[in-house]
Amino acid sequence: MKILGIVGSPRKGSSTDLLVDMVLQGAVSRGAAVEKINISDLNLAFCTGCMECRQTGVCRITKEDSDDDLAMIIEKIARAEGLVLASPVYMRYVPGQFKNLFDRLVSQIIITPGKNPPEIKCRIQGKRNSIVIAACGNPDIKMATETLEFLKNAAFVYGNGGTVVSELALGGLMLPGQINLDKRKLLNLASNLNIPEPAVDNMIKQYKSIKEQAYQGGQKLASMKVDTFSK
Numbered sequence: 001m002k003i004l005g006i007v008g009s010p011r012k013g014s015s016t017d018l019l020v021d022m023v024l025q026g027a028v029s030r031g032a033a034v035e036k037i038n039i040s041d042l043n044l045a046f047c048t049g050c051m052e053c054r055q056t057g058v059c060r061i062t063k064e065d066s067d068d069d070l071a072m073i074i075e076k077i078a079r080a081e082g083l084v085l086a087s088p089v090y091m092r093y094v095p096g097q098f099k100n101l102f103d104r105l106v107s108q109i110i111i112t113p114g115k116n117p118p119e120i121k122c123r124i125q126g127k128r129n130s131i132v133i134a135a136c137g138n139p140d141i142k143m144a145t146e147t148l149e150f151l152k153n154a155a156f157v158y159g160n161g162g163t164v165v166s167e168l169a170l171g172g173l174m175l176p177g178q179i180n181l182d183k184r185k186l187l188n189l190a191s192n193l194n195i196p197e198p199a200v201d202n203m204i205k206q207y208k209s210i211k212e213q214a215y216q217g218g219q220k221l222a223s224m225k226v227d228t229f230s231k
């Protein structure tokens with residue numbers, strides 16, 4: 001079983017990055033081979049909306065720029081039997097860099113006209129189950145609703161209708177890698193934000209719990225049969 005994690009946070013070592021690591025560690029414990037891509041490592045020009053891909057199935061930028069990473073990502077998705085899509089919430093949605101990846105991946109979608117709702121198929125063969133993760137600054141995870149919907153839709157399309165095995169959301173995140181910070185640093189953050197001290201113990205419990213859920217989600221993802229997987 002091969003599992004690909006894609007981290008949509010532009011900052012490395014971020015909470016979404018760390019949660020993807022936890023999922024992948026869980027998957028490895030069940031024998032999976034794993035790989036992770038960080039959006040900030042990619043060379044992806046913006047989609048120009050030329051719509052050439054609707055005719056050809058190939059993005060024009062891919063043809064013109066040999067340094068562009070879209071073809072490499074398509075190849076990695078094609079090889080994967082499980083997907084982990086993780087994103088911070090930016091303006092209630094996914095960061096622009098991450099959104100652009102999916103704009104570019106529209107080249108891999110075939111929409112059958114005349115159907116209501118429209119029938120969407122993916123050119124990248126194979127069914128993939130998935131895990132989606134969203135992290136937001138607001139303590140209320142309702143702020144992550146649209147981001148999770150975006151990720152679930154992407155997981156459904158690029159997983160060819162595979163199951164979303166686990167959906168994780170965490171709020172109240174400000175600092176890079178906050179879910180791994182020690183109590184002293186969290187107390188410092190709480191004091192800067194006027195958060196009462198006792199709330200820090202709850203934060204620590206919450207972070208422990210979501211990391212466990214991520215790890216267990218990875219185990220589940222790696223253990224599930226993807227019966228219709230074909231290359």
Ligand SMILES: Cc1cc2nc3c(=O)[nH]c(=O)nc-3n(C[C@H](O)[C@H](O)[C@H](O)COP(=O)(O)O)c2cc1C
Binds near residue numbers: 010011143175177
């Ligand atoms: C440009 C920008 C926009 C943001 N917009 C929101 C938002 O709309 N709602 C929210 O709750 N948090 C928002 N945040 C906070 C991030 O969602 C939060 O810091 C999150 O933890 C970042 O995830 P990361 O630590 O994995 O990078 C925003 C942060 C940035 C930098």
